[in-house]
Structures are given as C-alpha cells and as structure tokens.
Amino acid sequence: MAQFPDEAGQDGSFQRQPDEFREWVKTEGEFTPEPNRYQLYICKACPWAHRSWIVLRLMGLEHVVGVSVADPIRTDDTGWAFREGDGHGPDLAEGFHFLSEAYRATAPNFSGRVTVPVLWDKQTRRIVNNSEDDICRMWATVFEPLAKHPVDLFPEAIAEEQNALSDLVYEHINNGVYRAGFADKQSAYDQAVTKLFVVLDQLEARLAHGGPYLFGEQTVETDWRLFCTLIRFDAVYHGHFKCNLRRIIDYPHLQDYLERLYRLPSIAETVNFDHIKRHYYVTHDDINPTQIVPLGPKVVIRAEIKNAD
C-alpha cells in the first residue's frame, strides 16, 4: 500500500499534491511586507521547510518574521503538532496546537495533506502561502528592504539558467528521493532512482569543473534547495527511501560542497539530525512499520563528526 494512496499514480509512482495556497506578499495589496505580521511554520526534519528557514536566516529576517517549530513526529490523527520538546516548541504566535488549525481557519473544506512550510498572516488570520519556492522568493524580494543582511539569491544575470537548474534539482533530487521512497511499484522506483543518480552525477561533474558553488563564488537559492536534500541523503534517503546506488560521501565534489555550505554562518544550527531521522523512520510507517530508527550512519562533516543518533 502506498504511503499516500491519494497521491499514487496507476503506475505506482508518487504524484505529489500541488501546493494549495499561493497568495503573494506585495507592497500594495492585501498582504503587505511588515515586521511582526507574519509567522513561518516549519518542521526541522522537512527539506522544503528547511529551505524556507535557511533563506529567512541568510537574509537576516528573523527579527521580522517569527518561526514556530513543530514536533518532528507527525501522527496520522493530529498531524503536525506544536508542543514543548527538544528542538521544537509551542506556537507562541497564535497558540495553535496543530498546524491543521491554520489550514482550517483559511480553508474549512481543505481535504489534502497539511504540510509545512506555511507562511501565516497574523493580521487577517489566514495562510498566505504554503509553497517554499514562493516563500523563498518573497524573502529575497518583497521582504528585502526589511532584511538585516540581504544577499542576492536570485541574480538577474543568471535568471534563466538558474530557473532551469532549480527545476531540475526540484524534479529529480528534492522530489526524486520522495518518488523513490513512496513508489509502490518496482518500475516507478527504478525510474526515480536511476534519474536521481544521473542528475547527482551531472552535478558532481559540474562542481568538479567549476564551483565552489553551483554558479561560482556566491551561493544562490538553487544551492540551498540542493543542500536541503544532500544533508539528509546519507542519514535517511540512502536507507529509508532506498536511494542507495551511491552515498553523497562517495562523491568527492558533492561532499566537499555539502560541507562548505554547512559551515557557512547561520546554517549548522538549522540542521537537526535527531529530528530528521526520527521524522522519517517513525512517521512513514508504511515504509518502516516497526518504526525503528537506525543508529547509523555517522554523518561526516569535516572538522566535526555529527552523530546521526
């Protein structure tokens, strides 16, 4: 049985539900950029939420937008929950116990999966957007005048090439690992994993001939979307999602790149291997019915060895 039967194609492939809320914060309109008006709801285990949080921090917007961190263990009956715990906590913005309260307040008939990240407006008391792509763009554009240290994560000069690479990374890497893990037919799994490793091989070659980042000397948003999958890869995607043709540590340039990104200011504090491992291995109980969390592997970040347990 598929982990998400409503999102299973006839061919056994995982067909991810589209993001439901796509409103935009704009200088003129219903949602204007203001300090202390918006809240970002995340889970540290989630790669999509992770990206929206990283970009918020890189821009220096933490004093503008509050962040509520959900318990990494999501249960079928209550979904994402805000409660006291190691590395997560209650929602101090609205006092939500469950993220589903925000979805219900915005769209009472919403029947899809309640996902993170969510950008919530405390003024109108509704979700503005639950697409990490849009949220990252908003941090970098309309929120930029409020940012403490704005960085150009979408340089105009490379826009076309960057969009193309971002789509490739999304399709075959960010979502590729999920299409491997949530496939419920051999052929769907084979296809996803084969393509995933073709694209990882391409990126390894790209970094071997260029670098240190995807587009040269500065990181752009595409680096961060790739980072969010690479940092989870050896710890969970290799085992839990069966993406095991190679590990990232087997790719010298991708591993170097991953570590370089990890060591940039503001990043290491966003990576929580305990949340990552417990979320995947406990929450996806169709894939891992015993819910046992493996002790390994030790994830190597040179200059430190992160215990993945």
Ligand SMILES: N[C@@H](CCC(=O)N[C@@H](CS)C(=O)NCC(=O)O)C(=O)O
């Ligand atoms: N917005 C993302 C997806 C976000 C997403 O799926 N988040 C996961 C956590 S990694 C989630 O909240 N899942 C809730 C669930 O499966 O019920 C996209 O469409 O690309």
